Amino acid sequence: MKKTKKILCIAFAALFCLCTFSGCGDKRSAASDWEYVKENGNLVIGITNYKPMNYYDDSGTLIGFDTEYAEAVCKKLGITPKFIEIDWDNKETELDAFNVDCLWNGVTYTPARAENMDFTKSYIHNSVVVVIRSADAAKYTDTASLVSARLVAEGGSTSEDAISDDENLSMADFTPSESLVSSLMEVSAGTADAAAVDSTMADDLVGHGAYADLMIIDGLILADETLAIGFRTGSNLVEKVNAVTDEFLADGTLQALAEKYQVNLITD
Structure with missing residues (x-):
């Protein structure tokens, strides 16, 4: 019995070494991101x-502009999208650790972020x-009043950055939240007085349903942005996705999705 256990231990040790040095599915062993995904x-x-x-509809199905956009691109490339909440x-850690292959969730492009990941066209x-x-x-009309x-x-998020960058808002009592929705x-619950959020989401939710008691401060824009898809630095998936995006812009696929979800598509 002891001999059998010894043999098993040696076998497991050998397997561990094999996994360590040969990759054993090492996510970094593929020639490129595209090869790895394929x-x-x-x-x-x-x-x-x-x-x-x-976002999820009433039946629990994940939908949305980026969801359908990603599904359409993946179908064109012959792969399957797998969405996970992070x-x-x-986000940068999840990307670099290969826990996710990309960030496709209304990601704001900034030069600072571009130092840590590669972006598709906005x-x-x-x-x-x-x-x-x-x-x-009447109480809150501008940043000075906040x-x-x-x-x-x-x-x-870049919403947090916008608060830090504003002379007035940077002096306020700030607490980071888990998500835009939170x-x-x-x-709405009264545990905060104001939230800096993306207009893409605010235009869709604020003033309706559970957020009927909320409003966007008129004329107050903390930052103008564009959204893109983030990939690992050096990823050749950027070129692949950009090529399909060009096709979808030309054939009207993205315009149809933009109209469906009421987002401001960049067409030039």
Whole structure:
């Protein structure tokens, strides 16, 4: 029995060494990102619950502009999209660790982010706006009036950056939230006075349903942005996705999705 156990231990040790040195499915052993994705047969896409880009309908089905966009691109490339929700504050880590292959969730392009990942061409116009309760419309009208307010924004987002970059908002009581949606929930619940969020989402949700008591401060734009898809630095998937995107812009596929989900498509 002891001899058998010894043999098994040696076998497991050998297998461990083999996995360590030969890769044993090492995600970094493929010649390129495209080869890696093709071998796996799927593209693992990091997302958050962000309407109208990636969100769940009443039946629990994941839908949205980016969801359908990704599905259409993957179909064209002959692979399967696999969507997983991630902590947006750790998005670069998830990407570099090969836990996800890309970030396809209304990702804002910035030069700083471009130092840590490669982006596709931008495809959506966006801006950072401030959402408050409608009852506070007279109280909060500009950033100066928000100096003593309790602010929230998704941790690790450009909305958080916009707060830090503003002379007035940077002095406010700021708390990072888990997501764009949770930012709105905190304002609605009264645990925060204002939220810096993407206009793409705010235009869709604010003033309706669960957020009927909220409003966007008129004329207050903290930043103008464009949205793109983030891949690992050096990924040849960027070229693949850009090529399919050009086809979808030419044949009207993306325009139809933009009209369906009411987003501001970049067409030039």
